[in-house]
Amino acid sequence: MKKLAVGPMTTLEYNEWWVRRINDNTPKSNQKNSQSIEEYLRVVPSKLEIIRQDFERRNTDLKKKIGQIEEEKINLRLDIDV
Template sequence: MKRFSTNPMTTPKYDWWQGKRFNDNVPESSQENTRPIGYHLQVILFELEIIKQDFEKRSSELGKRIEQ
């Protein structure tokens, strides 16, 4: 991030405050709600399996209707 050039007459306390002000506006990721990628992949595979089973069920029902 670009930083304003400070006036040589500014105090170290002001420079610290200005840096803190800029850094407080930068969002940080919260580590408490993060999960490893393996967990997300397992969830996706589980959901994909449910969708696959639902598709096969509906497909067989449709096939039976066509045969009648």
């Protein structure tokens, strides 16, 4: 009695095609839109951090203006005393 073969019966050509097959459904990387890993992992600041940075920048600007006004005030007093 002969044994029955269980499983797919394939040809040599089919086996070669199966090894070389290309799956067209997979997304391919696009070099135009690619990002470096550093850009991809860049930390995005929270709203609170953005507000804090804005506050510090405005605070620094106001300190400079106060310094300029105090200098003008001192210069005006000198002019009056003369």
